[in-house]
Amino acid sequence: MQFCPYLLIAFLSAAPSALAAAGETVTRNVAERGGMWTLAPGPKTEGVVFLQGGIWKPDVIQAFHETPWLDAASVRVEWRDLEPRDQEFNWTATDRVLTEVRKYNAAHPASPRVLHIRVMGGRFCPKGFEAAGVRFYDTTHPTGESLTSPLHIPMPYDNPEYLKRLRQAYRAMYEKYKDEPLVAVYHGTWSAGPWDEIFHPQGKAPLPPDYTPEKFVRGMIEQLDVLIDEFCMNGKVAELPYSGQYPTKRQIDITGPLTRRIVERVGKRSPYLYIQSNGWGRRNTGSQTVSWGHEPDISDAFGQVSLALQALGTNAGGGWLPQGDWIGLIEIAKKYDASYLELYPPDFMPLDTRHHIVEAFTHAQGAAGEGVPGGFIAYRPWLAQRGRVLYVREGTLRKVFIGDTTARRLERVIVRAETPPETSVTCRARTRAAGGAWSEWRDADRVGDLPPGSEAMVEASLHTDDGLVTPKILEIRPVWR
Secondary structure: OOHHHHHHHHHHHHHHHHHHEEEEEEEOEEEEEOEEEEEOOOOOOOOOEEEEOOOOOOOHHHHHHOOOOOOOOEEEEEEHHHHHHOEOOOOOOHHHHHHHHHHHHHHOOOOOOOEEEEEOHHOOHHHHHHOOOOOOOEEEEEEEOOOEEEEEEEOOOHHHHHHHHHHHHHHHHHHHHHOOOEEEEOOOOOOOOOOOOOEEEOOOOOOOOOOHHHHHHHHHHHHHHHHHHHHHHOEEEEEEEOOOOOOOOOOOOOHHHHHHHHHHHHOOOOOOOOEEEEOEEEEEOOOOOOOOOHHHHHHHHHHOEEEEEOOOOOOOOOOOOOOOOOHHHHHHHHOOOOEEEOOOOHHEEEOOOOHOHHHHHOOOOOEEEEEEEOOOHHHOOOOOOOOOOOOOOEEEEEEEEEEOOOOOOOEEEEEEEEEEOOOOEEEEEEEEEEOOOOOOOEEHHHHOOOHHHHHHEEEEEEEEEOOOOOOOOEEEEEOOO
8 A cells, every 4th residue: 555645644633642652663674864764775885996806916906005096896706716616615816805905994994995796607617517417508709800719608598507506606605705794796697608797699609509589588587586586685785797798689688678677576776786887998989888889788777777887998908999088988987877887907007197097086076177177077076976875675664652551442543654656655553452462463444453452563664666766754653542
């Protein structure tokens, strides 16, 4: 039942003698703010993330410590290194970076950092998987204009043993770090190809056996569900990428069904699940873009799922196409309301001053500077100015009210609430005589059926299907006859 404020205000004419004094209050995922009750804010996952794989070398560690405008470290671990033997996990890489995060926080208590952990599947899966029943197939992937490389990777569908192993790896990560508040994000992996991103063979590359587009999409949804089950439903922030090597949405829509599944399971813009584009970059024309080749996938997810971005290539160190000026890239990040950005070490070793990296992340809005347009506000100041809060999807507020010694029936329950679109508040109550057992619950429209009592317990359930908004309870109380 959804309550409308203008209907509930009419209930306030109840006689004062029929009202109750408030007793104990118990909440779950609900917060009191300014005299009203709202859904509790979810984890705040924002900032600039320094990303490097494997065991960090001393110069990488030094860059992490000496760059003052970072908010997190992210470590990539190949699955075969994380699980060198069946169900035996090696946490050396992640623990070493966690140690560096702790060191930094001890030296800078006013600006603490957190850790992201990323497991990489595809060609990095443990070698023993196939012998244990994980289904693999052979294909190729492009490595240049006319070059391809072979891949031996897990089947993306009809692969229950793979889903089992994926669940076990996620569960091991959760159990290892569930009580460590510095571990903030758990990055998942797709069955994948050369990296942990989406991979679908293209061109003349062999498709998986018995392939149909429907099977492929179904298999991806199954992999998404494992991530949601193991992390999001356990109160941890998780991430998956909408980038990689796969056909356009015109050929096969992979990410559309994934986005719909995310919204179905955790709601829009949940604080517990991020979709990441592993790539800014420049087209061959030189223009800057997001997730080159897969812009529609990110654009369609925008407003539905919380987004983040990771750089594709760097301005220093060679490799993929250079980023170009960071000022323009930050404008892209703002356009997509990106909550965190991952950067690679080469742009810090040495610092990419040529492309205004410092200004792009630290410049306060104001006068123009060298290479900085007037009115530009850098990414971290923009985050602070935005001040966004993402709320958990549901919570409960339970209050006990004590009447006089006379056992009476409830006449009604007053719940005065604001319910923006995609939110709701429902209510139920139960009664008891002092010291007795509680009755069964009755919905708000049936509280007149409850047995007489001198105490009432009223429970309001708050719900949102968009993490950006929350219902607000302004008043809640029972009225006895």
